[in-house]
Amino acid sequence: MQKILIIGATSAIAEATARLWAARGDALFLVGRRAGRLNAIAADLRLRGAAAVGCCVMDACASESHAAMLDAAVAALGGLDVALIAYGSLPDQKACEASVDLTLREINVNGLSVIALATLLGNKFAAQGAGSLAVISSVAGDRGRQSNYVYGAAKGMVTLFLQGLRNRLARLGVQVLTIKPGFVDTPMTAAFPKGALWAKPDAIARGIVRAIEQKSDEVYLPAFWWLIMTIIRHIPERVFKRLSL
Amino acid sequence: MTLRSWGQLPAQPAADERWWGDRSAALPSVDGSMLAYGNGRSYGDVGLNSGATLLHTRGLDRLIAFDEQSGVLACEAGVLLDEILAIFVPRGWFLPVTPGTRFVTIGGAIANDVHSKNHHRAGSFGCHVRRFELLRSDGCRRLCSPDENAEWFTATIGGLGLTGLITWAEIRLRRIDGVSMAVSNTRFDGLDEFFALNTAAEASHEYTVAWIDCLASRPRGIFMAGDHLGGGELAVAPGKPLSLPLTPPFSLINGLSLRAFNQAYYHRPLPARTVTHYAPFFYPLDGIARWNRLYGPRGFYQYQFVVPLAARVALVDILASIAASEQGSFLAVLKTFGDVPSPGLLSFPMPGVTLALDFPNRSAPTLALFERLDAIVAAAGGRLYAAKDTRMSGEFFQRSNPRLSEFLPFIDPKFSSNFSRRVL
Numbered sequence: 327m328q329k330i331l332i333i334g335a336t337s338a339i340a341e342a343t344a345r346l347w348a349a350r351g352d353a354l355f356l357v358g359r360r361a362g363r364l365n366a367i368a369a370d371l372r373l374r375g376a377a378a379v380g381c382c383v384m385d386a387c388a389s390e391s392h393a394a395m396l397d398a399a400v401a402a403l404g405g406l407d408v409a410l411i412a413y414g415s416l417p418d419q420k421a422c423e424a425s426v427d428l429t430l431r432e433i434n435v436n437g438l439s440v441i442a443l444a445t446l447l448g449n450k451f452a453a454q455g456a457g458s459l460a461v462i463s464s465v466a467g468d469r470g471r472q473s474n475y476v477y478g479a480a481k482g483m484v485t486l487f488l489q490g491l492r493n494r495l496a497r498l499g500v501q502v503l504t505i506k507p508g509f510v511d512t513p514m515t516a517a518f519p520k521g522a523l524w525a526k527p528d529a530i531a532r533g534i535v536r537a538i539e540q541k542s543d544e545v546y547l548p549a550f551w552w553l554i555m556t557i558i559r560h561i562p563e564r565v566f567k568r569l570s571l
Numbered sequence: 572m573t574l575r576s577w578g579q580l581p582a583q584p585a586a587d588e589r590w591w592g593d594r595s596a597a598l599p600s601v602d603g604s605m606l607a608y609g610n611g612r613s614y615g616d617v618g619l620n621s622g623a624t625l626l627h628t629r630g631l632d633r634l635i636a637f638d639e640q641s642g643v644l645a646c647e648a649g650v651l652l653d654e655i656l657a658i659f660v661p662r663g664w665f666l667p668v669t670p671g672t673r674f675v676t677i678g679g680a681i682a683n684d685v686h687s688k689n690h691h692r693a694g695s696f697g698c699h700v701r702r703f704e705l706l707r708s709d710g711c712r713r714l715c716s717p718d719e720n721a722e723w724f725t726a727t728i729g730g731l732g733l734t735g736l737i738t739w740a741e742i743r744l745r746r747i748d749g750v751s752m753a754v755s756n757t758r759f760d761g762l763d764e765f766f767a768l769n770t771a772a773e774a775s776h777e778y779t780v781a782w783i784d785c786l787a788s789r790p791r792g793i794f795m796a797g798d799h800l801g802g803g804e805l806a807v808a809p810g811k812p813l814s815l816p817l818t819p820p821f822s823l824i825n826g827l828s829l830r831a832f833n834q835a836y837y838h839r840p841l842p843a844r845t846v847t848h849y850a851p852f853f854y855p856l857d858g859i860a861r862w863n864r865l866y867g868p869r870g871f872y873q874y875q876f877v878v879p880l881a882a883r884v885a886l887v888d889i890l891a892s893i894a895a896s897e898q899g900s901f902l903a904v905l906k907t908f909g910d911v912p913s914p915g916l917l918s919f920p921m922p923g924v925t926l927a928l929d930f931p932n933r934s935a936p937t938l939a940l941f942e943r944l945d946a947i948v949a950a951a952g953g954r955l956y957a958a959k960d961t962r963m964s965g966e967f968f969q970r971s972n973p974r975l976s977e978f979l980p981f982i983d984p985k986f987s988s989n990f991s992r993r994v995l
Binding site for chain 2: 370516
């Protein structure tokens with residue numbers, strides 16, 4: 327039985343992942359902003375076989391509340407083996423361009439608050455000399471594109487931060503996993519028309535569980551996004567700047 | 572998005588499709604009408620809302636509570652029967668009534684008041700619903716049960732999604748001791764033989780159903796009776812089914828393939844008694860995901876009717892009409908309904924005999940055949956199953972559902988479907 331903390335537990339990908347863990351009998355601690363949704367998800371996970379499910383309401387942007395949340399999770403679970411950071415918000419790029427406030431707010435949600443939590447969790451796992459920190463970043467963080475660069479910049483910052491953290495913690499026996507989903511059909515992307523590249527949250531969830539088990543460092547989900555992003559990353563900037571991606 | 576129903580018949584898409592997965596949220600305010608869309612297994616147009624809003628409710632899939640003593644399960648309305656089986660079969664519980672596919676949502680099972688091979692004992696799905704919450708477009712939430720808001724309860728069961736949105740429901744599961752079914756198979760030749768076998772089997776078996784070869788000059792078929800078997804293990808169905816990855820450019824079901832299939836199926840070596848897993852017994856077609864693509868890009872119709880037992884001679888006329896039209900059906904499933912009353916005002920099951928038939932869409936000749944069949948069913952005092960229909964006339968629907976006038980006041984003014992606009 328694994329003791330697992332999920333921050334952003336009401337997100338579609340997190341919920342699908344939690345169900346896989348519940349079905350194999352793990353103990354879960356769910357963190358999110360909406361108490362009603364958390365309680366509904368907790369009841370569901372208990373019925374699906376979770377050994378125990380605890381909840382804590384927290385806004386991830388309130389970094390002063392992070393330490394108390396982690397203490398509560400460790401106390402409720404009786405330890406900590408895995409932490410998954412899964413929240414995020416997909417900003418309206420056009421609106422960000424017109425508002426510095428909104429841009430900074432989105433960078434804070436998707437970037438800085440995640441770095442704060444990863445620092446705290448990284449230190450916790452370093453102290454116990456074991457653990458898996460899994461963070462949902464995005465393929466959007468691999469290259470800045472005009473259609474989505476505020477979100478991309480925040481995710482890119484997370485990806486780079488996790489690289490460094492992994493480099494620091496690897497020798498201590500701590501796994502740091504960067505998860506880079508492509509297009510996922512979730513409420514966050516409800517407004518987009520869906521094509522062949524879109525994946526279901528359940529498929530992403532299976533990839534996350536597997537990548538944690540296999541002690542992976544970085545994973546594109548679905549895996550074909552590795553190829554797409556490798557190509558996109560290698561387009562010379564003087565060409566790239568003329569594309570409308 | 573080009574959303575089609577299970578029959579794959581072409582239809583105009585919805586103008587607006589939304590994810591609706593939070594049971595405590597309000598319904599969106601939309602300009603036109605809206606309709607809940609679960610897992611898209613209705614054959615016809617009860618689940619479509621062309622040019623207006625569809626609320627995708629598969630995200631409404633949380634379990635809420637389970638009572639280990641009584642077997643009462645509370646869950647959100649977008650939960651699939653398949654998910655309930657996966658979670659509760661290993662704990663020794665089974666669905667009280669299950670249709671021929673496990674890929675339907677709880678909300679869809681209630682809204683169509685589905686039935687199973689155990690109708691003669693258990694009645695329809697609605698008989699096992701304890702209560703549910705109905706959310707209306709005016710924001711009102713009603714807890715509906717036989718004791719509370721009973722008129723809303725009876726309007727919504729079999730109400731084709733028109734009375735509002737079912738957010739969650741409580742159903743009673745039944746105990747099983749193992750996943751195996753004891754099944755007996757008997758060939759029959761002629762409808763009299765079917766009815767004789769059926770009468771005897773209903774007294775001693777929980778599940779009964781027959782497959783018939785409607786291409787044969789005289790209706791013949793295989794009668795199956797089954798019961799849950801105790802003492803086995805409780806492993807869920809085998810893994811991922813085979814899938815038809817794309818729609819072939821033409822129907823693979825035609826006169827030739829049909830005749831060959833029916834001959835072979837009727838004459839295949841048939842053990843009189845077998846033991847099988849529940850999945851192939853209840854869900855033979857779920858073994859091939861997207862089997863509906865077999866019929867090609869034009870899609871297919873399913874035609875299912877019920878006539879009172881007293882008028883069962885109508886079956887002979889119907890089978891003769893089908894044979895004369897040379898549009899045979901691949902899947903012809905024959906079953907009698909018992910006299911357990913269906914709770915819904917518009918529920919399909921009534922005491923009698925029901926036959927379900929698939930027809931490739933050949934446009935005019937197929938529709939002309941259905942007109943002839945409608946006339947026979949209507950004269951016999953029967954009706955069609957709305958969950959499978961795409962073409963019956965409003966006049967026939969209204970005449971064959973005597974409690975329709977009681978139902979009409981419960982329709983939510985903002986809810987509508989292609990089916991309701993066609994027949995009401």
